[in-house]
Amino acid sequence: MMYKYFGFFLAAFLVISVAICSWIYVIYRQEKELLTELKRLNTNKSEVE
Amino acid sequence: MLAVLVRKDLLIEFRSREILISMITFGAAITLLYAFSFRPSPESMQTFAPGLMWMVFLFVSVLALHRSHSLEKEFDAFSMILSAPVERSVLFISKYLSGFIFLVVAQMVLLPLFFLFLQLPLPANLAQMVAVFLLVDLGISAAGSLLSGIVMRVRVNEMLLPLMLFPMVTPLLISAVKSTASIMDNQPFNQWKLWFQLIVSFVIVFSLIGYLIYDYVSEE
Amino acid sequence: MESFHSRQSSKVTAGILAVFWVVVLYLVLNVTRIDPDQQMAQKIFYYHVPSAWVAGLGYLVVMFAGVLYLIMKDEKWDHLGLAAAELGTLFCALVLITGPIWAKPIWGAPWSWEPRLTTVLIMFLIYIGYFMVRNFGDEGERTRRISAVLGIAAFLNVPIIYVSVKFWAADAQLHPQPAMSQQSPDVFWTFMLSLLVFTLLFVHLLRFRVHILKLRSKVLGMRYDV
Numbered sequence: 001m002m003y004k005y006f007g008f009f010l011a012a013f014l015v016i017s018v019a020i021c022s023w024i025y026v027i028y029r030q031e032k033e034l035l036t037e038l039k040r041l042n043t044n045k046s047e048v049e
Numbered sequence: 050m051l052a053v054l055v056r057k058d059l060l061i062e063f064r065s066r067e068i069l070i071s072m073i074t075f076g077a078a079i080t081l082l083y084a085f086s087f088r089p090s091p092e093s094m095q096t097f098a099p100g101l102m103w104m105v106f107l108f109v110s111v112l113a114l115h116r117s118h119s120l121e122k123e124f125d126a127f128s129m130i131l132s133a134p135v136e137r138s139v140l141f142i143s144k145y146l147s148g149f150i151f152l153v154v155a156q157m158v159l160l161p162l163f164f165l166f167l168q169l170p171l172p173a174n175l176a177q178m179v180a181v182f183l184l185v186d187l188g189i190s191a192a193g194s195l196l197s198g199i200v201m202r203v204r205v206n207e208m209l210l211p212l213m214l215f216p217m218v219t220p221l222l223i224s225a226v227k228s229t230a231s232i233m234d235n236q237p238f239n240q241w242k243l244w245f246q247l248i249v250s251f252v253i254v255f256s257l258i259g260y261l262i263y264d265y266v267s268e269e
Numbered sequence: 270m271e272s273f274h275s276r277q278s279s280k281v282t283a284g285i286l287a288v289f290w291v292v293v294l295y296l297v298l299n300v301t302r303i304d305p306d307q308q309m310a311q312k313i314f315y316y317h318v319p320s321a322w323v324a325g326l327g328y329l330v331v332m333f334a335g336v337l338y339l340i341m342k343d344e345k346w347d348h349l350g351l352a353a354a355e356l357g358t359l360f361c362a363l364v365l366i367t368g369p370i371w372a373k374p375i376w377g378a379p380w381s382w383e384p385r386l387t388t389v390l391i392m393f394l395i396y397i398g399y400f401m402v403r404n405f406g407d408e409g410e411r412t413r414r415i416s417a418v419l420g421i422a423a424f425l426n427v428p429i430i431y432v433s434v435k436f437w438a439a440d441a442q443l444h445p446q447p448a449m450s451q452q453s454p455d456v457f458w459t460f461m462l463s464l465l466v467f468t469l470l471f472v473h474l475l476r477f478r479v480h481i482l483k484l485r486s487k488v489l490g491m492r493y494d495v
């Protein structure tokens with residue numbers, strides 16, 4: 001940690017980790033929404049039938 | 050069939066001269082802006098001239114490319130052409146050639162204007178310059194016709210065409226500027242051979258891609 | 270349909286990825302040697318280069334998916350293409366961010382017009398156009414076809430872009446060219462592990478995203494049936 005430019009390394013590492021985690025979070029949320037909607041549509045369908 | 054299509058595009062243009070007039074006016078306006086906005090020494094101007102020149106031509110080509118395809122949208126002309134017994138790839142070549150012709154004609158007017166207003170010396174080897182210009186125009190028209198065919202069906206296409214065209218055309222632009230600069234510096238062909246080869250590669254690659262793929266782009 | 274991560278295989282992969290992400294970080298910080306001039310900044314390379322590799326891989330997949338979509342006309346290839354384009358562009362952006370972060374202390378200036386960075390920037394811009402076309406087009410088959418074509422044309426342009434930029438600014442050839450085979454084992458194996466982790470991450474995220482796109486397609490289909 002006492003080496004030079006540690007801040008830069010940390011910045012780069014954090015940017016990458018945060019970006020990847022954010023992407024995972026965004027698509028995870030989308031999956032959740034889609035699954036609830038799918039469930040809703042399925043129950044609607046079975047009610048209609 | 051190809052001749053008919055190209056002739057149709059050229060005839061439409063000849064009657065209204067919309068595309069050419071807008072290209073030349075816009076090009077002249079930019080050239081004038083260049084002349085007014087900075088007054089560098091003649092040596093600096095010579096350094097920047099190739100880049101400035103090709104930027105003008107790229108901008109005016111967008112006008113031609115956009116207009117050429119959007120004309121087809123009026124009265125649904127495009128679907129009528131599609132229902133004619135012509136191969137789609139031939140359609141691409143007709144757009145390609147007419148785009149090329151528009152660009153060359155516009156350049157014939159704009160280039161002398163450019164040299165005049167920016168007070169540039171004429172290069173010794175005019176034949177080389179003409180060859181390079183013709184090839185680069187082919188390249189711009191190839192990539193541009195393919196891309197404008199693609200974006201024409203999408204909303205906001207006036208913005209999308211330059212947005213997509215400029216990055217794609219960057220290698221061509223770099224090569225054009227480097228070649229033009231070398232010619233204006235009266236350098237022998239060997240010195241800028243690489244750029245010439247790149248231009249030719251670009252033209253070949255995009256002409257082929259356009260020819261092979263335009264089919265898929267223009268289906269309804 | 271169920272959630273992607275309810276599957277055993279996905280859970281295992283995700284777990285492995287998380288563990289090895291930490292392992293690589295540990296190795297980078299404690300095991301790899303310190304470059305005398307660049308010190309900690311050099312270690313960015315363990316993340317910057319694999320990101321570039323994944324971006325290129327992503328765009329290659331977009332091209333193949335495009336070709337397959339045009340031939341087979343099966344929607345799943347379009348899903349693959351879109352997912353790969355998203356990931357490719359994400360990692361492209363990461364290359365464009367980590368590059369300047371490294372360059373600022375080492376070269377003094379964050380940006381320079383050297384071939385690799387410039388090529389990556391141009392690819393990034395082309396793909397922004399790709400996403401705009403996808404967004405502004407309607408949901409139909411035509412947009413998918415057009416995207417396939419764009420993905421193919423974009424990738425085929427890459428070698429030309431690279432060569433032209435390489436010879437354009439002959440004075441800006443500053444990008445370090447480490448010969449990987451000549452590096453010491455601590456550097457080499459850590460780099461390889463990082464590359465493996467990034468590749469595995471790419472594949473996992475790609476499959477995850479394709480699963481979601483399939484789900485979305487299903488929901489959209491059902492929505493308009495009911």
